[in-house]
Amino acid sequence: MKLPERYFDEFVVGDTFETAPFTLSEKESMAFAHLYDPQPFHLDPEAAAASPFHELVASGWQTAAITMRLIVQSGVLRATGVIGTGIDDLRWLAPVLPGDTLRVRGEVVEKVPWPGKKERGTMRIRLQTVNQNDVVVMSQIANVMMRTRPS
Amino acid sequence: MKLPERYFDEFVVGDTFETAPFTLSEKESMAFAHLYDPQPFHLDPEAAAASPFHELVASGWQTAAITMRLIVQSGVLRATGVIGTGIDDLRWLAPVLPGDTLRVRGEVVEKVPWPGKKERGTMRIRLQTVNQNDVVVMSQIANVMMRTRPS
Numbered sequence: 180m181k182l183p184e185r186y187f188d189e190f191v192v193g194d195t196f197e198t199a200p201f202t203l204s205e206k207e208s209m210a211f212a213h214l215y216d217p218q219p220f221h222l223d224p225e226a227a228a229a230s231p232f233h234e235l236v237a238s239g240w241q242t243a244a245i246t247m248r249l250i251v252q253s254g255v256l257r258a259t260g261v262i263g264t265g266i267d268d269l270r271w272l273a274p275v276l277p278g279d280t281l282r283v284r285g286e287v288v289e290k291v292p293w294p295g296k297k298e299r300g301t302m303r304i305r306l307q308t309v310n311q312n313d314v315v316v317m318s319q320i321a322n323v324m325m326r327t328r329p330s
Numbered sequence: 331m332k333l334p335e336r337y338f339d340e341f342v343v344g345d346t347f348e349t350a351p352f353t354l355s356e357k358e359s360m361a362f363a364h365l366y367d368p369q370p371f372h373l374d375p376e377a378a379a380a381s382p383f384h385e386l387v388a389s390g391w392q393t394a395a396i397t398m399r400l401i402v403q404s405g406v407l408r409a410t411g412v413i414g415t416g417i418d419d420l421r422w423l424a425p426v427l428p429g430d431t432l433r434v435r436g437e438v439v440e441k442v443p444w445p446g447k448k449e450r451g452t453m454r455i456r457l458q459t460v461n462q463n464d465v466v467v468m469s470q471i472a473n474v475m476m477r478t479r480p481s
Contacts, residue, residue: 215395217402218411231413231475239414240398244366244391251368260369262382263390263422270416324382 184258187290187300187325194287198249200311203237205277211241237275242317246308249283259326264301269319273310280311288320298327335409338451338476341438349400349434351462354388356428362392388426393468397459400434410477415452420470424461431462439471449478 212221216238219226227235251261275281289303302325308317363372367389370377378386402412426432440454453476459468 211395215399216412217399220411230411238395238398240391240395244362244389244395247389247391248366248368260371260381261367265419265421266417267419268416269418269420271414 184254186258186328187302188327190287190290190302190325192287192290196253196255196285198253198255198283198285200280200282201245201249202280203241203245203275203277205235208235208237208241208277211244212238216240232274234274235277237277237279239271239275239317242271242275242281242308243269243319245281246283246306246317246319249281250285250306253283255285256323256325258328259324262324263321264324265322267303267320267322269317271317273314273316275310275316279316281308281316283308300325300327335405337409337479338441338453339478341441341453341476343438343441345438347404347406347436349404349406349436351431351433352396352400353431354392354396354426354428356386359386359388359392359428362395363389367391383425386428388428388430390422390426390468393422393426393432393459394420394470396432397434397457397468397470400432401436401457404434406436407474407476409479410475413475414472415475416473418454418471418473420468422468424465424467426461426467430467432459432467434459449480451476451478 209222220230220232221238224235284307286305287302288305291301293299302323304321306319306321307315309315360373371381371383372389375386435458437456438453439456442452444450453474455472457470457472458466460466
């Protein structure tokens with residue numbers, strides 16, 4: 180079930196969306212950590228027990244990457260592609276544990292036209308990645324480059 | 331060659347570091363995109379040619395993940411672990427192409443003690459991820475939780 184295809188000019192501030200959920204396995208958590216964040220509290224249960232987290236946790240960058248995938252898969256921005264120019268105020272607010280089920284809530288908070296370019300704009304979207312207990316594990320403001328609908 | 335082990339109280343504002351370089355293969359670029367950013371301009375050369383990038387580019391989130399790995403591997407923060415609480419002003423400034431060689435430059439820009447907790451602090455580090463032509467492809471301010479040296 181895909182969301183309707185929309186362009187920059189067809190979103191309004193206050194628009195919201197929510198993605199499908201995704202459950203992170205321990206295997207996928209460790210595979211990411213091995214490749215991109217090889218720290219003991221992501222890879223070794225004993226070391227994790229002695230860490231500030233007290234248990235195995237997923238890399239925060241994997242949470243960010245899963246958030247991206249869920250948004251791409253939702254189709255909400257497929258008309259123009261999910262092309263981020265930057266992220267503001269990214270915060271990791273709670274640990275993500277292997278076995279957690281994540282989904283993403285989005286809200287358009289600002290639309291910024293490009294000076295002198297009617298066919299483009301930047302949409303600022305507040306993203307909250309939440310777990311199965313409705314705890315926000317990560318929040319951010321994504322700046323996404325968008326096209327207006329081709330005339 | 332690892333950098334010396336240092337704690338929160340042993341860094342000063344203005345300290346800099348630089349990581350080893352890493353060359354991103356097309357295979358690794360596509361593997362990440364398949365998993366976390368399945369958009370045509372990351373996966374299909376023909377679609378990429380027709381995209382705003384005009385060629386295959388790596389996912390910006392992979393650049394962020396590689397940046398993390400290079401910092402972890404450098405050892406610069408190994409005394410207390412690389413535990414980020416958040417990121418400010420992340421900007422993707424130039425595309426990363428398969429075949430590019432990335433390295434990371436860091437500079438401590440602020441040290442923020444934790445109220446009422448002498449054994450912890452937050453270090454704000456400006457990170458620039460640069461390619462083989464010295465072009466900054468990604469910049470960010472990382473907020474990293476650190477410990478003071480155990481007495």
